[in-house]
Amino acid sequence: MTGTHIDKIYQPEADEMVFNIRSQGQVLHLVLSASASHARIQLSKNKPETPMNPPAFCMLLRKNLSGGKLVSIRQHHYDRIVQLTFEGISEMGDTVERSLYLEMMGKHSNLILVGENGKVVDSIRRVNPMMSSVRLVEPGLVYQLPTHNHKADPHQLMPDGTLSFDVLMRQYEGPLDSALYQVFNGLSPFASHEVLTRAGIDGRKAYRDLEPEEAVCLQETLKSFIRETDSSDGPYFLYRDKSGAIVDFSTVPYVSMSEVDSESFDTLSSLLDVYYQRRDTVDKMKQKSQELRRLVNTDLERARRKLALQEKQIAGTKDRDKYRLRGDLITANMWQLKLGQTKVKLPNYYEEGQPLVDVTLDVNLTPAQNAQKQYARYNKLKRTEEALTGQIKTSSEQVSYLESIMEAISMADCEQDIEDIKQELHETGYLKKAAGRKGKKNLARSKPLEFTTSEGVKGLIGKNNIQNDQLTFQMARPQDIWLHVKDIHGSHVILRTSQLQYGSDYTERTLLEGAAQAAAHSKAVSQGRVTAASVAVDYTARIFVKKPAGSAPGFVRYTHQTTLMVPAEQIEKALTDRNKEQTLTN
Incomplete structure (x- = not known):
C-alpha cells in the first residue's frame, strides 16, 4: 500500500474514517475505525456511505491528506497502535509529512492527526482534563504514545531475542488461559486458547504448577504459533457456532476449532468485511431499536401487571355460588328464622342427605333482607366475572400483540424493519407522532x-x-x-x-x-x-x-x-x- 495516493476521504460513522486509495488501476477502501467495540484497520471492497454533510474531522483530514502519498505504515511495540505517515504539499508549496495514529484500545480508541512538528492537529475523539488526568489529546498539544502496557513482545522470545519466557510467565499467578494474553502483546484470549490446545496443556493450571517439560513445550508452541501467523498469506478462517452465528476468525487454521463449522477466505480483507459487517449491523440495529424496545417493553410490563390483577380478581368470583345457595336456604327456611339471630345451621336440600350448612346473618336485617343480601353479593360477583372475562380477553390480546412486537424488533435486521414497526405502533395507538416534527424520508418497505x-x-x-x-x-x-x-x-x-x-x-x-x-x-x-x-x-x-x-x-x-x-x-x-x-x- 505504501506509495499509493489518497483519492477521497469519508466519515460514514462518528468514529470511523474511510480513505479511497487508487492502486494499480483499482480503488481500495482503507477503513480506520476507532469504535469502542470494533476498532480496526483494514482494506475493504465495500463502498462506504457518504453523509450529505461531512463532519468537521472529515473536512480537516480532506484538507490535510487528500491527494497525499502514503509513505509508511508502522505498528508500535507489537501493540494496537498503528502510525500511517503521509507526504503532501503545504499551502506554501513545501513538502510536509503528517501522521495519523490509530489507537485501537477499546473505549479509549482514537484516531489522531499529528503535524510535522509532532503536535496534535485534531482527533476524532478529544480527551480533555475533565475526561482524563493521565493523557490529554487536544489540538496544539505534543502527541505522546499511550502509556506502554508493559506486556512483552513475543518476537523477542526468538533465538536472537532478549526475553526469558520463564521469568515473564512466573510474574503472573493466574491460570494459563489468561496468563498468555496478559503477559504478551498480540495475543487475544482466542489465540491464547489455541496455543494451549496445541501444547496439550490445561488452561486452568497456573504456570508455576507446570512440569519443566510442559513449560518448555508451551514456550516452543508459542514461538511456533507466532512464526506461523507472521508468515501466513492465507487462506483465512471464519468460525461459527451451532446456530450459525459468527464466533471469531483466525489467520491460520486453529486446532481448537477443528470441530466447529468454518469458512475459508482467500484474503483477510474479504473475511473482515463479512465479520465486521455482520457485527456492525447487529450493533447498529441494537442502537436504533433500543428506545423502541424500551417503550414497547414498558407497555408490555404494564399490560402483564394489569392482566395478572384481573386474573386475581376473577379468581375471587369463582366461589360466588355459595352466596346464592345461602340465599336459597334462608328463603326456604324463613318460617323458622327470627330477627336478631347471628348464625344458623340450615339443611342443604340440594345435596343428598341434606347436610347442615352454617349461615351467618346480619342481626339488623330481617330474614328476607338477609336472603336479598346474599343474592346481591352473588349477582355482584357474577357481573364482575362477566366484565372481567371481556377485560381479560382484551388484556390477553394486548399482551400477545406486544409480545409479537418484541419478537419483531428482535428479528429486525435493517432500518426499514424498525420503521415498519414504528408505523404499526403509530397506527395502533401505542406511539404518538411528535408534534411539529417533520416526517422522515420515505424508506422502501422491507421485504420478507x-x-x-x-x-x-x-x-x-x-x-x-x-x-x-x-x-x-x-x-x-x-x-x-x-x-x-x-x-x-x-x-x-x-x-x-x-x-x-x-x-x-x-x-x-x-x-x-x-x-x-x-x-x-x-x-x-x-x-x-x-x-x-x-x-x-x-x-x-x-x-x-x-x-x-x-x-x-x-x-x-x-x-x-x-x-x-x-x-x-x-x-x-x-x-x-x-x-x-x-x-x-x-
Missing part, C-alpha cells in the same frame, strides 16, 4: 425473508405484523401453504405451492422444512436456543386463513389445519441457515 427447501420450493417469512398481513393476504396465493407455530407468537410462513402437486413436486419433507422455519422465527426459540424437544406447527391452505374485522396487525384465524411436530434438531438447522443467510446479505 426468503428461503428455498431442499426440494426446490420457494418460501417467504414475515418479519413483523404488518409484513405478516402483507405476506398472507397480498403476496400469497389462495392455494399456497400457510404455516404458523401453534398457540405462540411467530412469523407467518408461506410455501409457494399453488402451482405444484403434492407427491410429485414436493413431499412432507418440504412441509417439515417450512414448519422448521416457522418455529425458528417464533417464541419457541429463546436467545438462539430451542426451548423444547419438539415444536407444534400448524399448516393449512392460505384460503382458509381469515383476518377478523378490526383485529390487530398480524392476528388471524384459520381452519382445516394439520399439525406437524418439528424436532429441535431441524429447528436448529433452520436457525443456522438463517444466521448464515443474514451474514451474506448484511
Whole structure:
C-alpha cells in the first residue's frame, strides 16, 4: 500500500474514517475505525456511505491528506497502535509529512492527526482534563504514545531475542488461559486458547504448577504459533457456532476449532468485511431499536401487571355460588328464622342427605333482607366475572400483540424493519407522532425473508405484523401453504405451492422444512436456543386463513389445519441457515 495516493476521504460513522486509495488501476477502501467495540484497520471492497454533510474531522483530514502519498505504515511495540505517515504539499508549496495514529484500545480508541512538528492537529475523539488526568489529546498539544502496557513482545522470545519466557510467565499467578494474553502483546484470549490446545496443556493450571517439560513445550508452541501467523498469506478462517452465528476468525487454521463449522477466505480483507459487517449491523440495529424496545417493553410490563390483577380478581368470583345457595336456604327456611339471630345451621336440600350448612346473618336485617343480601353479593360477583372475562380477553390480546412486537424488533435486521414497526405502533395507538416534527424520508418497505427447501420450493417469512398481513393476504396465493407455530407468537410462513402437486413436486419433507422455519422465527426459540424437544406447527391452505374485522396487525384465524411436530434438531438447522443467510446479505 505504501506509495499509493489518497483519492477521497469519508466519515460514514462518528468514529470511523474511510480513505479511497487508487492502486494499480483499482480503488481500495482503507477503513480506520476507532469504535469502542470494533476498532480496526483494514482494506475493504465495500463502498462506504457518504453523509450529505461531512463532519468537521472529515473536512480537516480532506484538507490535510487528500491527494497525499502514503509513505509508511508502522505498528508500535507489537501493540494496537498503528502510525500511517503521509507526504503532501503545504499551502506554501513545501513538502510536509503528517501522521495519523490509530489507537485501537477499546473505549479509549482514537484516531489522531499529528503535524510535522509532532503536535496534535485534531482527533476524532478529544480527551480533555475533565475526561482524563493521565493523557490529554487536544489540538496544539505534543502527541505522546499511550502509556506502554508493559506486556512483552513475543518476537523477542526468538533465538536472537532478549526475553526469558520463564521469568515473564512466573510474574503472573493466574491460570494459563489468561496468563498468555496478559503477559504478551498480540495475543487475544482466542489465540491464547489455541496455543494451549496445541501444547496439550490445561488452561486452568497456573504456570508455576507446570512440569519443566510442559513449560518448555508451551514456550516452543508459542514461538511456533507466532512464526506461523507472521508468515501466513492465507487462506483465512471464519468460525461459527451451532446456530450459525459468527464466533471469531483466525489467520491460520486453529486446532481448537477443528470441530466447529468454518469458512475459508482467500484474503483477510474479504473475511473482515463479512465479520465486521455482520457485527456492525447487529450493533447498529441494537442502537436504533433500543428506545423502541424500551417503550414497547414498558407497555408490555404494564399490560402483564394489569392482566395478572384481573386474573386475581376473577379468581375471587369463582366461589360466588355459595352466596346464592345461602340465599336459597334462608328463603326456604324463613318460617323458622327470627330477627336478631347471628348464625344458623340450615339443611342443604340440594345435596343428598341434606347436610347442615352454617349461615351467618346480619342481626339488623330481617330474614328476607338477609336472603336479598346474599343474592346481591352473588349477582355482584357474577357481573364482575362477566366484565372481567371481556377485560381479560382484551388484556390477553394486548399482551400477545406486544409480545409479537418484541419478537419483531428482535428479528429486525435493517432500518426499514424498525420503521415498519414504528408505523404499526403509530397506527395502533401505542406511539404518538411528535408534534411539529417533520416526517422522515420515505424508506422502501422491507421485504420478507426468503428461503428455498431442499426440494426446490420457494418460501417467504414475515418479519413483523404488518409484513405478516402483507405476506398472507397480498403476496400469497389462495392455494399456497400457510404455516404458523401453534398457540405462540411467530412469523407467518408461506410455501409457494399453488402451482405444484403434492407427491410429485414436493413431499412432507418440504412441509417439515417450512414448519422448521416457522418455529425458528417464533417464541419457541429463546436467545438462539430451542426451548423444547419438539415444536407444534400448524399448516393449512392460505384460503382458509381469515383476518377478523378490526383485529390487530398480524392476528388471524384459520381452519382445516394439520399439525406437524418439528424436532429441535431441524429447528436448529433452520436457525443456522438463517444466521448464515443474514451474514451474506448484511
